[in-house]
Every structure is written in structure tokens, then in C-alpha cells.
Amino acid sequence: MTVTTTPAGKERGIQEGPMGAVRRLLRMRETGLILIILALFIAMSFASPYFLTWNNLRAMAMAFAVEGIVVVGMTILLISGGIDLSVGSVTALAMVIAGLLFLNGVDPWIASGIAIAACTAIGAGMGFFVTRVGLHHFIVSLAVMVIARGLCLLGTGGRPLGLYTLPPEFKFIGQGSIGVIPVVIIIFVVVVVVFDFLLRRTTVFRKVFYTGSNEKAAAYSGIRTKKVVFLTTTLCSALCGFAGIIYMARFGSAQPTFGIGMELNVIAAAVIGGASLSGGSGTIFGAILGTVLLSVVSSSLALLDVSVYWQDIIRGSILLTAVTIDHYLSKRRG
Amino acid sequence: MPAPYEAARAPISIECKADGMSGDAGNDPILKITDLTKSFGPVKALRGVDFELRRGEIHAIAGENGAGKSTLMNIIDGIHRPDAGTILLDGKPVNITSPAMAQQLGIGFVHQEIALCPDVSVAENIFMSGTNTTRSMLMDYTTLERKAGEILGQLGDIDPSVLVRTLSISQQQLVEIAKALTLDCRVLILDEPTAALTEREAQILFGIMRNLAARGISIIYISHRMVEIFDNCDRVTVLRDGQYITTRNVAETTPGEVVSAMVGRVIDNLYPPKQGEAERSGEIILDIRNLSERSRFRDISFQLRRGEILGLAGLIGAGRSEIVRGICKLEGEVTGEVSLRGRKLELAHYGDSIGEGIVYLSEDRKGDGLFLDMSIAANVSALSVEQVASGAGIIDERREKQQAESLGAQLNLKCAHVGQPVSALSGGNQQKVAIAKMLSVNPKVIFLDEPTRGVDVGAKAEIHRSLRNLARDGVGIVVISSELPELIGVCDRVLVVREGSISGEVAGDEMTEDRIMYLASIGEERAGVMRAEQA
Numbered sequence: 001m002t003v004t005t006t007p008a009g010k011e012r013g014i015q016e017g018p019m020g021a022v023r024r025l026l027r028m029r030e031t032g033l034i035l036i037i038l039a040l041f042i043a044m045s046f047a048s049p050y051f052l053t054w055n056n057l058r059a060m061a062m063a064f065a066v067e068g069i070v071v072v073g074m075t076i077l078l079i080s081g082g083i084d085l086s087v088g089s090v091t092a093l094a095m096v097i098a099g100l101l102f103l104n105g106v107d108p109w110i111a112s113g114i115a116i117a118a119c120t121a122i123g124a125g126m127g128f129f130v131t132r133v134g135l136h137h138f139i140v141s142l143a144v145m146v147i148a149r150g151l152c153l154l155g156t157g158g159r160p161l162g163l164y165t166l167p168p169e170f171k172f173i174g175q176g177s178i179g180v181i182p183v184v185i186i187i188f189v190v191v192v193v194v195f196d197f198l199l200r201r202t203t204v205f206r207k208v209f210y211t212g213s214n215e216k217a218a219a220y221s222g223i224r225t226k227k228v229v230f231l232t233t234t235l236c237s238a239l240c241g242f243a244g245i246i247y248m249a250r251f252g253s254a255q256p257t258f259g260i261g262m263e264l265n266v267i268a269a270a271v272i273g274g275a276s277l278s279g280g281s282g283t284i285f286g287a288i289l290g291t292v293l294l295s296v297v298s299s300s301l302a303l304l305d306v307s308v309y310w311q312d313i314i315r316g317s318i319l320l321t322a323v324t325i326d327h328y329l330s331k332r333r334g
Numbered sequence: 335m336p337a338p339y340e341a342a343r344a345p346i347s348i349e350c351k352a353d354g355m356s357g358d359a360g361n362d363p364i365l366k367i368t369d370l371t372k373s374f375g376p377v378k379a380l381r382g383v384d385f386e387l388r389r390g391e392i393h394a395i396a397g398e399n400g401a402g403k404s405t406l407m408n409i410i411d412g413i414h415r416p417d418a419g420t421i422l423l424d425g426k427p428v429n430i431t432s433p434a435m436a437q438q439l440g441i442g443f444v445h446q447e448i449a450l451c452p453d454v455s456v457a458e459n460i461f462m463s464g465t466n467t468t469r470s471m472l473m474d475y476t477t478l479e480r481k482a483g484e485i486l487g488q489l490g491d492i493d494p495s496v497l498v499r500t501l502s503i504s505q506q507q508l509v510e511i512a513k514a515l516t517l518d519c520r521v522l523i524l525d526e527p528t529a530a531l532t533e534r535e536a537q538i539l540f541g542i543m544r545n546l547a548a549r550g551i552s553i554i555y556i557s558h559r560m561v562e563i564f565d566n567c568d569r570v571t572v573l574r575d576g577q578y579i580t581t582r583n584v585a586e587t588t589p590g591e592v593v594s595a596m597v598g599r600v601i602d603n604l605y606p607p608k609q610g611e612a613e614r615s616g617e618i619i620l621d622i623r624n625l626s627e628r629s630r631f632r633d634i635s636f637q638l639r640r641g642e643i644l645g646l647a648g649l650i651g652a653g654r655s656e657i658v659r660g661i662c663k664l665e666g667e668v669t670g671e672v673s674l675r676g677r678k679l680e681l682a683h684y685g686d687s688i689g690e691g692i693v694y695l696s697e698d699r700k701g702d703g704l705f706l707d708m709s710i711a712a713n714v715s716a717l718s719v720e721q722v723a724s725g726a727g728i729i730d731e732r733r734e735k736q737q738a739e740s741l742g743a744q745l746n747l748k749c750a751h752v753g754q755p756v757s758a759l760s761g762g763n764q765q766k767v768a769i770a771k772m773l774s775v776n777p778k779v780i781f782l783d784e785p786t787r788g789v790d791v792g793a794k795a796e797i798h799r800s801l802r803n804l805a806r807d808g809v810g811i812v813v814i815s816s817e818l819p820e821l822i823g824v825c826d827r828v829l830v831v832r833e834g835s836i837s838g839e840v841a842g843d844e845m846t847e848d849r850i851m852y853l854a855s856i857g858e859e860r861a862g863v864m865r866a867e868q869a
């Protein structure tokens with residue numbers, strides 16, 4: 001069948017017949033993840049009467065919402081072919097910078113702005129080392145992960161900063177609700193919807209896919225690939241800064257040791273959601289489903305009184321299983 | 335020294351006995367394949383294929399992409415297992431389960447894609463399978479390099495101690511062939527070995543093939559190039575759509591017959607007609623003056639007229655690709671003037687060049703031409719996504735899809751739908767996507783670097799026809815090709831590049847392979863001197 005026979009203007013997938021569209025939907029990673037999450041929900045609602053209560057659902061959502069913002073940045077960076085190990089410490093650094101400024105009399109909103117700007121600058125610095133000096137993302141962000149953590153500890157002497165005098169309107173972004181819905185979740189949903197749209201539909205973010213899929217072909221298509229990688233690296237750190245501020249508002253404190261090991265969770269979520277470590281593929285929606293899955297599993301294990309030590313083992317196994325299944329599916333497709 | 339190195343020595347002593355190809359090739363078969371069937375899921379790759387390879391013959395396998403050549407070879411090499419059918423090696427049925435087993439049985443396979451370790455020396459690459467089986471735990475590098483040097487000596491000038499990374503693609507191809515020669519093989523499979531070789535290297539390879547055949551080694555030779563098949567092979571077997579079509583003695587058939595058997599219809603004219611008389615004095619579209627780059631080329635000047643297809647010939651490494659990439663600002667520090675329709679251009683990077691409508695089709699479509707895991711539509715719009723987007727930068731998926739569909743139709747692209755990933759397409763259709771990508775920006779000048787490499791005969795003719803149509807519509811076309819019959823068949827005029835400068839220009843009746851090769855390897859100045867001396 002040649003393209004000439006395709007009726008113009010019809011919806012995507014129609015030319016394979018209506019069954020084809022359904023089959024394509026079923027083949028999509030997101031569908032599989034949703035089914036798994038639903039199965040977990042059903043199983044857990046039998047296993048624990050507490051699971052399906054409003055409080056538990058709200059707590060689970062709160063737990064993944066802020067991390068979800070970091071997942072968005074990481075997914076975009078992974079698509080462009082990069083990776084960032086420093087997300088946890090940069091998030092903590094945002095808290096520490098904003099907290100210290102606030103304790104020294106700076107208005108909390110201005111302090112937050114400065115902290116986010118600082119994180120953005122860190123991202124730009126990493127982007128510089130990757131695109132201009134030519135180092136690998138892995139190494140650069142590993143170094144920054146350690147440096148940022150060091151800065152956190154240096155700034156606070158290793159102890160959490162209690163920010164008891166934060167004005168209530170600032171705490172509102174982390175602790176308040178509009179109606180029954182926590183503000184944190186509203187922010188999260190807005191970030192996800194906006195970036196999902198941008199990534200799927202805008203020319204700027206399309207270039208992220210081109211660059212990650214085949215950097216040389218992208219350069220041979222007139223795309224300034226270094227600029228693209230610089231921007232995705234910077235964006236990821238900026239979103240970490242933003243997440244750090246929300247955490248600060250939520251906890252009412254700045255914790256220098258916050259986010260240790262966060263990078264693993266975030267990368268795992270993105271990869272379970274379909275992002276490829278070699279770049280070129282991934283969706284925000286899928287990555288968020290990955291985050292939800294990991295979070296539901298953690299919460300379920302906690303409710304079932306499974307030891308914390310087991311939780312890590314199970315999370316790791318889920319990652320391995322997801323990636324293995326995907327590997328086989330993509331081999332069958334290819 | 336253990337056995338593998340001894341085997342390596344064998345092919346070296348056969349330098350003198352050239353051209354023993356046809357003589358005593360007519361005896362019992364070393365390999366006989368009957369009724370071979372293989373399916374991949376719903377796709378029937380082979381449907382009852384027969385094949386017979388005689389001792390000491392060079393046997394070509396011809397067929398379009400997807401005809402089943404690779405599947406057949408992969409079964410002989412043990413990569414795939416057949417669903418049904420028998421393979422007799424030396425009259426005995428064999429069940430080849432792995433490439434390692436194929437090697438033990440004396441079957442060597444030089445793949446089209448280079449599979450060498452780039453950060454390891456040439457010598458170590460050549461003896462990779464040998465080093466696996468030696469009993470000693472230590473590497474004897476001196477012996478290794480000496481042995482490698484002996485084998486390479488007959489192939490070309492390659493230092494066995496350098497890293498493979500530093501070699502050109504054609505040199506790497508020769509290393510692959512050297513690697514196969516070290517195995518004591520009775521059957522040697524060569525899958526398009528000349529795709530990356532220069533004419534001269536190819537001739538050396540053909541000499542080696544004939545020597546091997548004279549020593550009783552049977553060679554299966556896969557190529558798209560009819561000239562090579564008819565100059566060097568004894569018999570040719572044609573496959574089409576997974577079916578066996580025919581086996582003929584090369585001496586008793588013609589290239590036209592073989593091509594017809596491959597495509598299943600008569601292709602009366604492989605190349606489209608050339609430009610008309612009126613087009614010969616069309617306006618100058620592109621004017622290049624004194625273009626130089628520090629080390630790669632110097633003082634390049636030429637003009638491209640409306641309606642003509644200009645060819646760039648030359649040996650690999652002469653600087654053809656570098657010149658056109660320099661014009662497009664893809665690489666190099668280039669000085670000189672580029673004018674488009676009489677207007678001098680100031681280009682800073684390739685993006686500017688695309689903006690002016692000057693685009694470049696890369697020679698390596700998988701490496702740097704296409705985004706294999708992305709959809710056809712996304713590939714086609716890659717040069718300018720802005721074109722299918724609103725002013726605010728929001729992509730209009732319908733417009734993107736329509737763009738891919740209409741350009742695909744123009745090039746006769748065969749696909750299920752434009753949402754398919756490019757990796758699902760055949761080589762010829764992938765190349766059409768790469769060309770559609772160029773056309774998406776309504777280019778004024780297109781540079782095509784090896785536009786039909788690895789493309790089957792049918793798609794090749796379609797691409798050539800599309801190029802001629804574009805030239806008619808006023809698009810300036812410059813074609814780089816290592817395949818001289820293609821340049822001669824398609825181009826109205828050919829510039830020959832030698833060692834970074836233009837050594838001559840041929841057009842009309844002057845366009846012959848001899849003349850172009852002469853300019854490419856010796857050059858006009860030397861040629862003039864030689865003529866003067868003769869006089």
C-alpha cells in the first residue's frame with residue numbers, strides 16, 4: 001500500500017482499520033502501565049482496608065507529585081541523550097539556598113527566585129562542560145552531585161534549617177489545598193500537562209527528539225544540537241530548583257541531606273515509562289506513570305509492613321523487569 | 335605457533351596464477367541447497383529456494399533488496415535456522431547452528447557492515463578468531479603483526495600495527511576481507527564487498543577472488559553492480575521475493591536479462607533521458623569561485639546551470655564529499671565565494687544554507703542521514719519543523735503528515751503509513767525518505783552524496799527519474815557517486831576531483847569510464863605532459 005492511497009485528513013491510525021487503532025493503543029507502553037497500576041490498586045484494596053481511603057491516596061499523590069516535577073526534567077534530558085545524577089543534591093541545594101537567605105532576612109519569594117536561578121546556573125554550567133568542553137553527562141553530573149551536596153552541608157553545618165517563621169501564604173504552596181485538592185498536586189498537574197504538550201507538539205522540543213535519536217543526523221539537518229543539549233541540561237536543573245522550593249514550603253524546613261538516592265528513583269521512573277537511556281524516545285505521560293507505579297508499590301509495601309530493606313530490592317527488581325520486557329517487545333517489533 | 339596462523343599463510347603463495355576463474359569449475363558441487371524455506375513471523379523470506387555452488391567457482395547472487403539474499407546467506411552462515419529444506423556440504427547433509435560452526439565447516443562470511451573493534455590494532459582484528467583458539471595465554475604481538483602484514487600485503491598498503499579507528503572505511507573493508515582469508519575456508523561469502531571500495535581497490539579484490547577460486551575455493555558474491563558480476567563471476571543465481579528464479583552462466587546471458595529476472599519485468603531503460611538541447615544554456619543557479627579549505631581541497635570553481643545534473647567523480651578520499659559539505663557549511667574552514675542566482679551568500683552554518691535552499695544528502699543514511707526510530711513524517715520534516723508549525727511553534731500534525739504523504743507519493747515511497755518508523759523500511763525506501771527530507775524545504779540546489787548506495791535496481795531507477803524531474807523543474811542537482819556507470823547514465827556533465835582539486839570535466843560523448851578514471855587517478859596536467867611526450 002502506498003501513501004497515495006491514504007485518505008487525507010483522517011485521524012492517525014485510521015488507515016490501519018479501526019481494529020488497528022485499538023491494537024496500537026494496547027501496544028503502547030502507557031496502556032500497559034495503567035493496567036498494572038489498576039491491578040495493584042485492586043489487589044491492594046483487598047489486602048489493606050486503609051489503602052483506598054482518601055487520606056492514603058492523598059499521601060501517595062503528595063509523595064510523588066514533587067518528585068514528578070524532577071521526573072519531567074529528567075525525561076526531557078534523557079530524550080536529548082543526556083542524564084543527570086545531580087538531581088537529588090541540586091533539589092536539596094535549592095532548599096538550603098532559599099532557607100539561608102530567608103533566615104538572613106530576605107523575602108521568601110525573592111529567596112526562592114534566587115535559589116531557582118542558582119540551580120539554573122548550575123545546570124547551565126553542566127551544559128557548558130558537556131557541550132563545550134566535551135565531557136560526558138554522567139561524569140559531569142556525578143561531580144556536580146557531590147559538589148552540590150557538599151555545598152548543602154557546608155551551608156547548614158549538616159543540620160536541617162528550621163524555617164518556622166515562613167509566612168502562611170508561602171507555606172500554602174506546599175501545604176495548602178484548593179477545595180479538597182492539595183496545591184502541590186495542582187502545581188504538579190500543571191507542570192506535567194504543559195511539558196507534555198510542549199514535548200509532543202512544539203518545534204523546539206521536537207528538536208530534542210531529533211538530537212537524541214541521532215545527533216549526527218540532527219546536525220546534518222541544520223539543528224544546533226549543542227544548543228539543544230545545553231538547554232535540556234539547564235531545564236532539568238531549573239526544575240530541580242523549583243521542586244526544592246516546593247519541598248521547602250511543604251516541610252517548613254531546609255534539609256541538607258534531602259534527596260539522596262533520588263536520581264535512581266527518577267531515572268527508574270522515566271525508563272519504566274519508556275524513556276531510552278540512549279536518547280530519542282520517551283514521553284512525559286509514560287514517565288509520570290512510572291513514577292506513580294513506583295510510588296504505589298512503595299506505599300503498598302509500607303502498608304503491608306514489608307521491611308524497608310525489602311522495598312529497595314523490590315523496586316530494583318521492578319525496574320529490571322520493566323526494562324527486560326521492553327527489550328523483548330522492541331526486539332519483536334524490530 | 336598454533337593452527338590458525340598456519341591457515342593464514344595459505345592464500346599468500348598464489349600471487350602469480352591470475353585469471354583461473356572459468357576453467358575447471360564445472361564439476362561436483364561443494365554446497366547444494368534444496369527447497370529452503372524460512373519465515374519471520376508472517377513474512378515468508380525464502381520460499382523453496384535451490385542453490386548450487388561448484389568447487390572453485392565465483393557465483394553471484396542477484397536480487398533486489400528483500401529478495402532473500404541476506405536470509406539465504408545468514409542460513410548458510412548459521413545465523414538463522416531454516417524452517418524446511420536441506421543443505422548438503424560436500425554431499426553430506428549439515429545442520430549449521432552458529433557462525434562458529436560455519437567457520438569450522440570452512441564457511442567464511444564477509445559482511446557488508448563492518449564489524450571490527452575500532453580501538454584494537456589491525457593485526458589483532460585480523461586474528462580475532464585465531465587468538466580465541468590459541469593454547470597460549472600470552473599474545474605474541476610480533477608474530478601476529480608479521481602474519482597480518484603478509485596477508486595485508488596482497489590487499490593494499492595497510493600497517494598492521496595501527497588502530498582500526500584510524501583507517502578509512504575502504505581500508506576497514508579490506509581488513510574484514512583479510513580476516514576472512516585467515517580462516518581456512520572452502521566457501522567464502524562476500525556481501526557487497528565493493529560498496530565502500532574505490533575502483534582500484536575493487537580491482538585488487540577481484541584479482542584476489544580469482545586467485546582463491548583457482549585454488550578451489552568457492553566464492554558466493556553478492557552485488558548490485560551488474561558490471562562487477564559480468565566481469566568477475568562464472569555463474570549468477572537470481573532470487574526474487576524469496577523465490578529462486580534462475581541460475582545462468584554469465585557467458586550466456588546479458589545484464590539486461592539478469593535485471594529483468596530480478597525485477598520480474600523488462601526494464602528497457604535503466605537511466606532516464608538526459609537534458610534537452612534548450613536546457614544546455616540555462617541560467618546559472620550556483621556559482622562557486624575559488625573555494626579552498628586548509629587541508630582538504632583548494633581552488634574549486636564550477637557553475638551549475640538550471641536543468642542540468644552535474645556529477646562529481648573521483649576516488650574515495652579525493653575530497654568530493656568535503657567540497658560539497660564545505661559549500662553547505664557542514665564542516666571545515668572554507669574560503670571562497672558561493673553565489674546563488676547571482677547573489678553572493680554569507681553562510682555561517684548549515685542552518686543558513688538550508689534557509690537559502692542549499693541542502694546536502696549524506697552518503698551514510700543510517701549513520702547521519704535518518705532518525706531510524708522516528709516516524710517517516712518526523713524524518714521528512716526534520717530540516718524545517720517550523721514549516722509544518724504555526725507561528726507560535728506548535729506543530730500541526732496534520733500538515734506534517736500531509737507533507738510526508740505528498741512528498742512520499744512524488745517519490746513513489748512504499749510504506750503502510752507515514753507514522754511508521756523509518757527502520758521498518760527497506761534500504762531503497764529509506765533513501766526515498768532521506769530525499770523527501772531534502773525536498774521538504776523546496777530546495778534550489780541539492781547535493782546528493784552516493785544517492786543510490788545499497789539501493790535495489792527498481793528503487794534506483796525511480797530515484798534517478800525523480801532527480802531528472804527535479805532538474806526539469808529548475809532545481810540544481812549535484813550527484814557524487816563512486817559508481818561510474820551511474821554518473822555517466824544520470825549526469826549531463828561530470829567534474830572529476832583528484833587530490834582536492836578539479837582535474838577535469840567531461841560531458842557528452844567524452845563521458846566514458848576510462849576517461850573519468852584517467853582524470854581521477856592521473857589528472858589533466860599529467861595527462862597533458864604525457865601526451866606531449868608521446869608526440
